Amino acid sequence: MTNKNNITANVILARTPDAETEAMIEKFVQERGCGKVKYEIDKSIIGGVIIYIGDTVFDGSVRSRLDKIKSDVTA
Amino acid sequence: MYVELVGNQMLASIGELVEWESVVCHLIALIILTVGLYLLLFKPVKRMIKERQDKIKNIEKENSDLNAEVKKMKDSTAVVLSEAKKEAAVIHENAVKAANQKADDILAEAKNQAKNLIDRTEKELDEERRGLQTDIERQITDVSMAVAEKILERDISPEDDKKMIAECLAQWSKEQ
Numbered sequence: 001m002t003n004k005n006n007i008t009a010n011v012i013l014a015r016t017p018d019a020e021t022e023a024m025i026e027k028f029v030q031e032r033g034c035g036k037v038k039y040e041i042d043k044s045i046i047g048g049v050i051i052y053i054g055d056t057v058f059d060g061s062v063r064s065r066l067d068k069i070k071s072d073v074t075a
Numbered sequence: 076m077y078v079e080l081v082g083n084q085m086l087a088s089i090g091e092l093v094e095w096e097s098v099v100c101h102l103i104a105l106i107i108l109t110v111g112l113y114l115l116l117f118k119p120v121k122r123m124i125k126e127r128q129d130k131i132k133n134i135e136k137e138n139s140d141l142n143a144e145v146k147k148m149k150d151s152t153a154v155v156l157s158e159a160k161k162e163a164a165v166i167h168e169n170a171v172k173a174a175n176q177k178a179d180d181i182l183a184e185a186k187n188q189a190k191n192l193i194d195r196t197e198k199e200l201d202e203e204r205r206g207l208q209t210d211i212e213r214q215i216t217d218v219s220m221a222v223a224e225k226i227l228e229r230d231i232s233p234e235d236d237k238k239m240i241a242e243c244l245a246q247w248s249k250e251q
Contacts, residue, residue, distance in 0.1 A: 014236060021237050028244045046224060047231040049240045060243030062227055066220055073216050074209075 009034040010052040012042050012061070029053060 009029035017025065017039065026037055032053050046062035231239075 013240075014231075015233060017240075018233075018237065021240055024241055024244055028248065031248070043228075046227050047236045047239055049243055058243070058247050060240070060247075062231065062239075066223060066227075070216055070220050074213055 006036075007034045007054055008036040008038050010038050010040065012040045012045060012050040012052075014041070014043055014045050014047050014062075016041060025049070025051070032056075 009032075011025055011029075013021075022037075022039075029037055029051065034053055044063060046066070048061040048063075048065075049058075050061050050064075051058040
């Protein structure tokens, strides 16, 4: 049986988060059973956040929105 | 009375001049001669004339038959000629029809090929136009996206980013 508290949430941001942002993110991931958070800075996402919890991906990055707009335009 | 007297006298004179036996002999001789002539001359001549008449009749009959046959052959020739003309006319008409049909077929085939060629060319042009349009749209989109990225990278402030993250977290929480 897997203990969810052992799952690490990988969080990708465009810039280093402040304490308030970190608190919001940690609260969000804890509600989904994650005890640890690993932050990664990737400027290519431009803005927003991407959170990986196990196989689940929460993608709220500007990059993904731009890609969706691009996909809709070229479809 | 005078005439009767003269007649009697003449008869008496003739009776004196002509002997009755001689007259009878002459008559017998005449009859024999007549019968002989009839048997020896008239009858063969009559037979010969009849034969000639028969021969002439036969010749005339043959001539008539030949004429009928010739007429029949002429009629037959006319019929054959007429049928041959009709047949030639039918053959000519069929040949003309076949030639016209062939010409129509060739023309229709040429039109069909031309139409297919035009359709294919239009299709290729359309595909090429669509491809170019898609390529141009893609290039415009790429450029627009690149410009948008640069603008967003420049214009998104830390506060904007924080607000965006908060909105995303709130929305995901609602969806859960």
